[in-house]
Amino acid sequence: xxxxxxxxxxxxxxxxxxxxxxxxxxxxxxxxxxxxxxxxxxxxxxxxxxxxxxxxxxxxxxxxxxxxxxxxxxxxxxxxxxxxxxxxxxxxxxxxxxxxxxxxxxxxxxxxxxxxxxxxxxxxxxxxxxxxxxxxxxxxxxxxxxxxxxxxxxxxxxxxxxxxxxxxxxxxxxxxxxxxxxxxxxxxxxxxxxxxxxxxxxxxxxxxxxxxxxxxxxxxxxxxxxxxxxxxxxxxxxxxxxxxxxxxxxxxxxxxxxxxxxxxxxxxxxxxxxx
Amino acid sequence: xxxxxxxxxxxxxxxxxxxxxxxxxxxxxxxxxxxxxxxxxxxxxxxxxxxxxxxxxxxxxxxxxxxxxxxxxxxxxxxxxxxxxxxxxxxxxxxxxxxxxxxxxxxxxxxxxxxxxxxxxxxxxxxxxxxxxxxxxxxxxxxxxxxxxxxxxxxxxxxxxxxxxxxxxxxxxxxxxxxxxxxxxxxxxxxxxxxxxxxxxxxxxxxxxxxxxxxxxxxxxxxxxxxxxxxxxxxxxxxxxxxxxxxxxxxxxxxxxxxxxxxxxxxxxxxxxxxxxxxxxxxxxxxxxxxxxxxxxxxxxxxxxxxxxxxxxxxxxxxxxxxxxxxxxxxxxxxxxxxxxxxxxxxxxxxxxxxxxxxxx
Ligand SMILES: Nc1ncnc2c1ncn2[C@@H]1O[C@H](COP(=O)(O)OP(=O)(O)O)[C@@H](O)[C@H]1O
Ligand SMILES: [Mg+2]
Numbered sequence: 001x002x003x004x005x006x007x008x009x010x011x012x013x014x015x016x017x018x019x020x021x022x023x024x025x026x027x028x029x030x031x032x033x034x035x036x037x038x039x040x041x042x043x044x045x046x047x048x049x050x051x052x053x054x055x056x057x058x059x060x061x062x063x064x065x066x067x068x069x070x071x072x073x074x075x076x077x078x079x080x081x082x083x084x085x086x087x088x089x090x091x092x093x094x095x096x097x098x099x100x101x102x103x104x105x106x107x108x109x110x111x112x113x114x115x116x117x118x119x120x121x122x123x124x125x126x127x128x129x130x131x132x133x134x135x136x137x138x139x140x141x142x143x144x145x146x147x148x149x150x151x152x153x154x155x156x157x158x159x160x161x162x163x164x165x166x167x168x169x170x171x172x173x174x175x176x177x178x179x180x181x182x183x184x185x186x187x188x189x190x191x192x193x194x195x196x197x198x199x200x201x202x203x204x205x206x207x208x209x210x211x212x213x214x215x216x217x218x219x220x221x222x223x224x225x226x227x228x229x230x231x232x233x234x235x236x237x238x239x240x241x242x243x244x245x246x247x248x249x250x251x252x253x254x255x256x257x258x259x260x261x262x263x264x265x266x267x268x269x270x271x272x273x274x275x
Numbered sequence: 276x277x278x279x280x281x282x283x284x285x286x287x288x289x290x291x292x293x294x295x296x297x298x299x300x301x302x303x304x305x306x307x308x309x310x311x312x313x314x315x316x317x318x319x320x321x322x323x324x325x326x327x328x329x330x331x332x333x334x335x336x337x338x339x340x341x342x343x344x345x346x347x348x349x350x351x352x353x354x355x356x357x358x359x360x361x362x363x364x365x366x367x368x369x370x371x372x373x374x375x376x377x378x379x380x381x382x383x384x385x386x387x388x389x390x391x392x393x394x395x396x397x398x399x400x401x402x403x404x405x406x407x408x409x410x411x412x413x414x415x416x417x418x419x420x421x422x423x424x425x426x427x428x429x430x431x432x433x434x435x436x437x438x439x440x441x442x443x444x445x446x447x448x449x450x451x452x453x454x455x456x457x458x459x460x461x462x463x464x465x466x467x468x469x470x471x472x473x474x475x476x477x478x479x480x481x482x483x484x485x486x487x488x489x490x491x492x493x494x495x496x497x498x499x500x501x502x503x504x505x506x507x508x509x510x511x512x513x514x515x516x517x518x519x520x521x522x523x524x525x526x527x528x529x530x531x532x533x534x535x536x537x538x539x540x541x542x543x544x545x546x547x548x549x550x551x552x553x554x555x556x557x558x559x560x561x562x563x564x565x566x567x568x569x570x571x572x573x574x575x576x577x578x579x580x581x582x583x584x585x586x587x588x589x590x591x592x593x594x595x596x597x598x599x600x601x602x603x604x605x606x607x608x609x610x611x612x613x614x615x616x617x618x619x620x621x622x623x624x625x626x627x628x629x630x631x632x633x634x635x636x
Binding site for chain 2: 170172173175176177178179180181182183184186187190191194195
């Protein structure tokens with residue numbers, strides 16, 4: 001009992017901080033979205049969902065987040081496998097390569113990308129000189145550029161959880177599979193992949209939540225032309241002065257984030273229970 | 276193998292390990308390893324921890340590649356065949372059951388990997404689980420099993436694919452003594468019934484003697500002796516084998532006189548007679564098995580004070596201490612209460628029972 005009290009005491013500053021800075025404003029925001037003139041009402045939500053433009057922004061946000069997650073997963077999985085087998089200096093190089101880019105601000109990265117992606121940029125020049133394309137293609141301000149950029153920024157959040165799970169896996173398991181006659185591909189799909197799923201789920205949850213609510217990256221890469229929910233939120237608060245709309249979109253984002261967290265931990269639990 | 280056959284091809288060999296060498300990061304673990312097993316034989320690799328048993332097993336299985344030498348199975352070189360095409364099953368020390376699969380799915384794994392038709396898998400899995408008395412557990416997750424049960428599943432999983440060779444790396448080491456003995460008996464008869472060729476790795480000499488037709492005693496990456504359990508016990512080829520297989524009394528001495536068949540060896544406890552023809556002046560280690568020593572007279576005798584008399588049930592162990600503080604061990608059958616701690620007795624044994632090894636400096 002005494003120990004619990006101590007733990008409570010130690011956690012007090014952190015809990016207070018989170019309550020005042022994080023939970024309280026969110027709660028107020030949530031309340032605001034559910035009332036009009038002090039009365040409980042779903043009117044704001046009805047208005048939001050009946051607007052075609054808002055719906056297109058919602059779908060784009062979800063689509064971009066899903067594709068970003070998928071792209072990050074495809075790049076991260078082989079990387080995580082390589083890392084889980086690396087040792088010594090190579091492992092250090094991998095870990096630094098994962099963590100270092102996080103310390104470079106997104107703004108700096110976005111400017112770097114614009115050099116690569118713009119109409120007369122490095123990538124277009126390269127593709128034209130290789131004869132892949134005849135005329136420069138528009139890359140900046142497209143959804144594709146946004147997805148590539150976002151996947152790049154969020155990659156470590158996908159690699160690290162998968163790496164952690166693979167690293168913990170008993171290396172005898174693939175060997176046992178081999179001695180039982182399983183070829184490499186069969187081994188991968190029946191041993192390595194299923195055992196790494198908890199890491200995959202965690203990584204996808206991370207990246208999807210980050211991608212759904214990202215603001216700086218789309219602002220810099222696609223600009224105002226293709227809004228996402230976060231940009232719409234900011235616009236409602238800062239330019240439209242429509243606090244009710246802002247609160248509603250924020251709440252929708254919050255609900256998406258909570259569903260992802262709950263859904264993924266449920267899935268991870270289920271996967272974990274089998275093991 | 277240090278037999279007179281040398282490295283000449285052995286017609287009877289089923290598994291033939293020829294001149295295998297392996298080093299990890301420049302440190303040699305074994306070199307020029309020769310090791311032959313006949314079809315249907317149960318063989319043990321016995322040796323202290325770190326002597327290279329697991330490494331040899333992994334090289335045979337194809338999980339580790341050898342730096343030099345060849346592996347032949349039934350006359351065919353498999354040195355470059357990947358593990359999944361060797362049809363050699365391995366039971367790992369930690370069992371390595373697949374944690375995400377049920378008992379039945381674990382056993383079915385090798386059959387699925389071999390693309391055995393679905394309709395044939397279920398009956399085979401059933402039969403294998405029946406064999407290890409685990410059929411009632413077919414649908415359990417493996418994490419819900421005890422150590423002994425996990426081991427049974429690992430054995431069923433290894434046998435269901437009808438391997439050409441079964442390798443077991445310290446399969447009983449995680450089990451408690453009682454269960455270990457039961458499992459040893461069960462597994463041995465199971466393998467015999469199927470005419471399986473199997474290699475057990477162990478560091479427990481009693482286990483090796485119990486389960487195998489022949490034992491290869493390994494030390495520091497070399498096989499010191501490869502022989503039947505009784506041969507190994509009665510005529511150990513080196514002091515290491517004598518020490519590792521069974522208990523014995525050890526004394527140090529020097530050959531003083533020899534007539535070509537019997538040597539006089541000078542020890543701190545007086546002269547000891549032994550068969551053999553080592554050169555005069557050789558430093559030697561002398562050993563005697565405890566059950567060959569008896570209290571009373573003999574061709575060789577040493578006076579001792581009893582430090583302890585331990586009644587172990589089927590036998591009584593007498594621990595003698597000579598005036599030079601050398602320990603001598605004597606075992607007499609049955610319960611012996613006439614001799615007690617502190618008594619002065621004479622330990623005696625026959626000349627032919629003295630084991631002699633040239634001492635390495
Ligand atoms: N993968 C490895 N890398 C480096 N050294 C190893 C490796 N595997 C085994 N060794 C070394 O080889 C020696 C023999 O190991 P092992 O075959 O596991 O012995 P045993 O099974 O007899 O206990 C040990 O000194 C061990 O440290
Ligand atoms: Mg070992």
